[in-house]
Amino acid sequence: MKKTILVVDDFASIRDFVCETLQRKGYETLGAANGNQAYQMLSDKPEVNLVLTDYNMPECTGFELLKKIKANPEIAKVPVVFLTTESSPDKMRAAKEAGLCAWIKKPYRAETFFAQIENAIVNG
Amino acid sequence: MLMDNNQKRFVEDALDLLNELDEGLLQLEANPQATAPLEQVFRTMHTIKGGANMFGFENIGELAHHLETLYDLVRQGNMQVSDGLISITLHAFDKVRDLLKEKDATKIANADELKDHLKMAIAFLKSAETESMKVAQASVQPISKKDQLATFFFRISPTVNMTIDGNHPLVFIIQDLEAVGTARTFCYKKSDGNIAHWDVYLSTTTAQAEIESYFLFVENECHVSCTMLLACDLFGSAEFKKFIEEFKDTPTDSGELIAFVQMIASNFNNQAATEDDLADAEPTRKKSYNDTFIKVSKRKIDDLLNWISELIILQAQLVNVTSSVNSPEITEVTEQLEHVTNSLRDTSLEIGLVPVETLVTKFKRLVRDLSKNLNKKVNFLSEGAETEMDKDVIELMTEPMIHIIRNCIDHGIETPEERRQAGKTEHGTVKLKAFNTSSYVNIVISDDGKGIDKDKVLAKAIEKGLVAPDAVLSEEETLSLIFHPGLSTASAISDVSGRGVGMDVVKQKINDLRGYVTIKSTQGKGTSIHIKLPLSRSIIEGLLVKVEETRYVVPLNVIDRIDRISYDELDRGNQVNKMVVVNEETLSVFSLRQKFHGETAVPKTTDIISVTVNGIRKGIAVDRIEGKMQTVMKPLGDAYQQQDFIAGSTILGDGSLALVLDPSRLFQLSDN
């Protein structure tokens, strides 16, 4: 059965690009333009296997989205991965403590990207 | 190769970002010490770099990277903002902006044009770094750790089974680690083929805390130990390289390693680096003006606004229908509904509005570039840039306003010598002021240049037969001749200092938006052009009037006063336009009744509405003014294209229709 990944990024160009990349690898994808929209979609459709989100977004950052997801028992099990240009160790640690599964830096290398995603879905 | 959709979207986003970048740079130029524009500039370049690299425009990414590094130096206090820095940045991104207009992605990616800018950026960077290094050494302050080269030793021991060709993220993370600098990796396997551990020797400028964080999310699956060997690139030492090769098959004993390194260190005479202080957290990226915006398609907004207009009309009809019903419950609900609908209407008026700021940035650039080209010194001031205007209207008004500003600088502001001789400051000023009045947005563009010679304009107009030789024109009327097509051509203009060129087109565009424009000017002192545009093109405020059985709406904004006179004074000689004495002044009055209706049942008195349109004062005569109203205007449609003196219609509370007048087009009817 195909796995579904929810991609969250306020830059339409990047969001579409990531979705396409994942689709070519055999994943189903959903797209959201901001954290609130993503959370809404997740609540409606908890069969998402992974949430892949940018960190810096207006209104609801990736970090806030992560916390919201983990605070909701119905969807807390969904693994969350950040895909971002951010690389601050402090932020990474805070995210890890909040339950983040993996942190992928932009620009990414394809192999690392897919390996991290696979790992997150399986072991998330 | 044409761009794919992702690249196209990136280009769209990038063009927006370049605009923001310009704004930040200009602010920084004006205020070299300011931190907010500096941060914005840095952030924006960073975002552009990320996107460019992602979508195959590495040359743009590289350029952005080098410029970003320059601004990072500024952030750290190791470089000052200078004219040179701003200039090369502006020029570099102008080039990027031009490039992005190409449709062919390969052309953009292969563009040579960026190479020169890159060279300049690198050269600037080098000179800045040497400068900052000199400063650092002089004041014995350590250069930021962020850019310091150091060599590290990593030992990564997996706690779960994994093979080198397996898919475990750790394998790839180590590859990523190698990519941040110069590396030599040794992988030691167990007898069963699984990995025992990796030893990685890495020299890089990346901070230790940051590379350690690479392993943060696989902490549960491995042990990582990281030791900084020396604060320099050990790969520069042939001895070191030879030394570590000995560990190809059996791993080193870290004690042995450290001893060796210390020996090399004493040879190099370098200081061991002290504790790394964590790099400043990267500032969160802010888009546009603040954090709380989302992108919505314009079509959705238009749909929403249409439905709101329908609702407003229905609500008015509801009030009408229920006014005859004697039920307190119904009355209460309809009153509440009215309250909510009014709030909806007010909010909807604001939705399509964006601040005029975007225009201001464009103009700043324009003034800067123009004044440099024309060897004039011009300051650009703006006031009220937060005033909001319909987004479409802003786009339509950009060209006309650019034209006006060009005229100001070209023909208004004098050269510095001329200004000095005239006792003025060397720097001329062009000012854009924006503000709201009732349901209009006002934009005033003024300059303190040499003004317009009214006598010359009048003389030219008489010469061209636009005005009778003995005509007496007010100052405003004379100046508005500049908008006349006959006076606007280049050949006509040479005597009137080029001020009028293309102004007829400007006026036409403003008219099309149902706006108004007037000019004021004092010779020797300056000129100001006042543009007035309706905030919403569909909601209007006006006076509801009746002529015979027809109701019209006269837009409120042009109305100066209303008077009542006896009908006899108006009715002389079957003319549409008459000079009538109103309020002790003669006024040319346009009679709607005479023009469009009959002589049946003439009223005893007639109401005269005095309006000022395009600087000219006229009266509109109606049977009776019924009241003031704010209402949604609906277009008449293509069938009534010719009847443009009617701007549209509006549905009144009782379901009947009123015709909304366009006064300036109305008056044109009687000129024929």
Add this chain to the structure above:
Amino acid sequence: MKNNSNAYLTFALGEEKFAIRVDHVQEVVEFGQVTKVPNAPNYMLGIINLRGRVLPLLDTKLKLGLSATTVTQKSRIMILDIHSSDDKNFQIGAMVDFAREVIEIDANEIQDAPEFENLKTSAPVTGIVNNHGDITMIMDIGKVFSISDLTDIKTTTLN
């Protein structure tokens, strides 16, 4: 326009009976209030309010060159969809003296329209149905109210 049905709306202008395809007709409404827009051709009676939408009202007889419609209780307005060559659509109201029913006309019932000498109108008639001498003329309504006609400055005649 696909010829799905052979359904036609029949109406009368004066003594003459006409029929047009229902595809063009959104609905038929009674004559109510009309607000005259000045300086327009005489066949443009003004604008009407159809449940919150503002539509132009035209006098079909005047547009065809007949004498003006006298408004009676039986007068009706046909709300028509007009298409143009550049894909623009708009709706207009067309006034008629009587609106009759919608009937089915088979293609084989339609005869070619002969050159009627007493055909006073300039109506674009594409065929006729002869029901024992009772003639109904099939009209191409798109030609009667073409967009270019309505917006052409040359046809603007003042009242």
